[in-house]
Amino acid sequence: MNICLVGVNHRTAPVAIREKVAIRAGRLNEALQLLRSHVSPGLILSTCNRTEVYTATSGASYAEAAILAFLRTHLDAPEATLLKHTYVLNDKAACEHLFRTACGLDSMIVGEYEVLGQVRQSLEAADKSRMVNLPLRHLFQRAIRIGRRVREETEISKNALSVSSVAVDLATEVIGDLTSCKMLVIGAGEAGRVAAKAAKDRGVSRITVVSRTKERASKLATALGGQPVSMDRLVEELDSCSLVMACADAPHYLLDIPQIETVMKRRPGLPLVIIDIAVPRNVAPAVSQIKNVFLHNIDALSLVAEQNRKQREGETQRVAEIITAEMTEFSTWWQTFEVRPVVRALMKKAEEVRYSQLNKTLKRLRPLSDEERDSLEAMTKSIVTKLLQDPINYLKTNANNNGQYAELVNKLLGLEVEN
Numbered sequence: 001m002n003i004c005l006v007g008v009n010h011r012t013a014p015v016a017i018r019e020k021v022a023i024r025a026g027r028l029n030e031a032l033q034l035l036r037s038h039v040s041p042g043l044i045l046s047t048c049n050r051t052e053v054y055t056a057t058s059g060a061s062y063a064e065a066a067i068l069a070f071l072r073t074h075l076d077a078p079e080a081t082l083l084k085h086t087y088v089l090n091d092k093a094a095c096e097h098l099f100r101t102a103c104g105l106d107s108m109i110v111g112e113y114e115v116l117g118q119v120r121q122s123l124e125a126a127d128k129s130r131m132v133n134l135p136l137r138h139l140f141q142r143a144i145r146i147g148r149r150v151r152e153e154t155e156i157s158k159n160a161l162s163v164s165s166v167a168v169d170l171a172t173e174v175i176g177d178l179t180s181c182k183m184l185v186i187g188a189g190e191a192g193r194v195a196a197k198a199a200k201d202r203g204v205s206r207i208t209v210v211s212r213t214k215e216r217a218s219k220l221a222t223a224l225g226g227q228p229v230s231m232d233r234l235v236e237e238l239d240s241c242s243l244v245m246a247c248a249d250a251p252h253y254l255l256d257i258p259q260i261e262t263v264m265k266r267r268p269g270l271p272l273v274i275i276d277i278a279v280p281r282n283v284a285p286a287v288s289q290i291k292n293v294f295l296h297n298i299d300a301l302s303l304v305a306e307q308n309r310k311q312r313e314g315e316t317q318r319v320a321e322i323i324t325a326e327m328t329e330f331s332t333w334w335q336t337f338e339v340r341p342v343v344r345a346l347m348k349k350a351e352e353v354r355y356s357q358l359n360k361t362l363k364r365l366r367p368l369s370d371e372e373r374d375s376l377e378a379m380t381k382s383i384v385t386k387l388l389q390d391p392i393n394y395l396k397t398n399a400n401n402n403g404q405y406a407e408l409v410n411k412l413l414g415l416e417v418e419n
Contacts, residue, residue, distance in 0.1 A: 003135065004063035005094035006071065006086055007045075007052030010108050013085035015299050019280035021051045021074045024249050028122075032129040034073065039066035041133040043126040043140065045101075047118050048163060048191075048279040048298055049108050052101075054094065056135040064088050095139060095330060099323045102147035104156060108298075108305045109163055110312050111156040114190065116147040135337065139330070146326050153322065156315040164195035164247065166301045167275045168202060171243050174273050174294055179203040184241040186234065186282055187248030188216035195245045195277070196224050208241070210234050211248070238263040244274040246282035256284040264290055277301075335397075343392050350384045 008021050023031045023046040035042045035053065039062075042055040053067045068082065075082050089097050097106065102119045104111040123140040126132045132140075151157045175181055183204045185192045188211035196207055207226035210233070211217035217228035229237055234254065238244065248254060255274075264272065271292045276283040281297060288295035309316075358380050362368070368376070 002058065002063065003054065003056050003091050003094045003139065004067065005052055005054050005089045005097060006064060006067040007050055007089075008071075008085050009050035009052070009087075009106070010299070012087055015279060015281065015297050016285075017075075017081070017085050018048075018051065021071055022046055022048075022279045023051060023074070024251065024280075025121075026249065028125045029129055031074075032126060032131050035070050036129075036131060038070040039063055041126075041131050041136055042067075043122055043132060043136055045119060045122040047115060048277065049115075050101075050106075054098070054136060054139075056133055056139070064090075092327070092331070096323065096327055098139065098143045099146050099326060102143040103150045103319050103323065104147070105316060105319060105323075108301065109166055110305075110309045110316065111158075112162050113151075113157055114162060114194075116144065116151075119147065120144050135334075138333065138337075142326065142330055146323065149326075150319045150322050154315050154318045156312060156319050158315075162194050162198075163277050163298065163301065164191050164245075165198035166305065167195060167245060167277050167296075167298075168198040170296055170301060171199075171245075171273055171275055172202060174296075175243060177203070178243070179205065181242045182206040182208070182240055183243045183245060184237050185209045185220075186244065186246045186254060187211060187250075187278070188213065188220045189247070189249060191247035191277060192245070193220055193223075195247060196220065196226070199243075199245070200224055204243075208237055210237065235259050235263060238272070239266050242271070242273065244272065246274060246276040247278050248282050250278070250282055251280065253284045254282045255287065257286055257290065260287050260290055260293060264292060343395060346392070347388065350388055354380050354384050 008018055010018070023044055028044060028046070031044055032042070035044065039055050039057065041057070042053060045052045045054070051071075053070065055063045055067065057063050068086070071086070072079060072082060098119075100106045102116055104113075104115055107115050119140065123132065123137070123144070127137070172178060178199065181204055183196070183199050183206065185196045185199075185207060188209055192209065192211075196209065200207065207221070207224050208229050209217045209221040209224075209226055210229045210231055211220075212231050214228065214230060217230075220226075221228040231254075238260075244255075246254065260272075269292070271294060274283055274287070274293065274295045276295065277298045279298060283295060283297075285295070285297070287293055358376065362373070362376070
């Protein structure tokens, strides 16, 4: 059994590539069904920083090829482009990578909270689609547990930033004082909520929320003392805004060149700052060519993200130590899991031999009382248990030797091992 991970993230690919393989929350179940046609079991973790596919099957090379085939169905680009930007990790490296991801060490913003919830949601979605086996479930449950632990035992997430809050910082660098700024938030999900709250904390007093879902826009706007607006009034609202925070879960651009050109003609001389942190992007990249429009996407946050990373170097080391200890525990569980079919077959065969020989012996003896039969039963079980104790412990302890001992036991004893 091998764990295989194939992914694309903010370190290996720009947002133009990441958005092509990104899987929106509303299409995750559909994507899991498509993944099933390539490899099963499997799990998809898709965030603004990454799209990763995990599987636990026999044969690492087969799993890698199957996941790459699945990703090609989402990436409208040559295979060479896909291979250039993807990374492949197997077994221990894949597990450690997931643990680091859940702890916020692999994020653009080190220590962010959102990724832990996204790991949990990815497991829930795969479980619901019946795409999870025991190794994958145990791996992701442990990752979630580790993520919670490091946030309780370290300060990696103390005063934690997020992509949304860093985006507001970027807007401040461009605009300056935000107190007289009107902000338009496109998207009423978690990213929109965090961005709007961060903007309000920095002095923005006028916030308008645009969403396809009227109820969600109203709920967020009410919580912030802002104004909800329907999506069909999006372009109209741009006339009076200085700052736009785009973070909607949408399959296509919500703002393009003709729309923004029309808006800028109605507000000559007034600059418009657009921070697009959505993946896939909400705003056509060419909008940046329009005069007085300042468009930044999620990759523009890298400078602030690097400053945040340096501030948390001490806590990062503490988190790494916790991950190392947890990896040792997980490796022990994995070793036991790997030899479990052989152990089960060994115990089954021993029990069959014990039961057969005991019955033959009982037939040759005088009729025994229930107490005497129970004593013989207990004695023979005890003999088998003690004989198998050392071999089983040895198998579990040495399970990381590519299965050589387990295979040897299997051949010597002619076991019927179930996969």
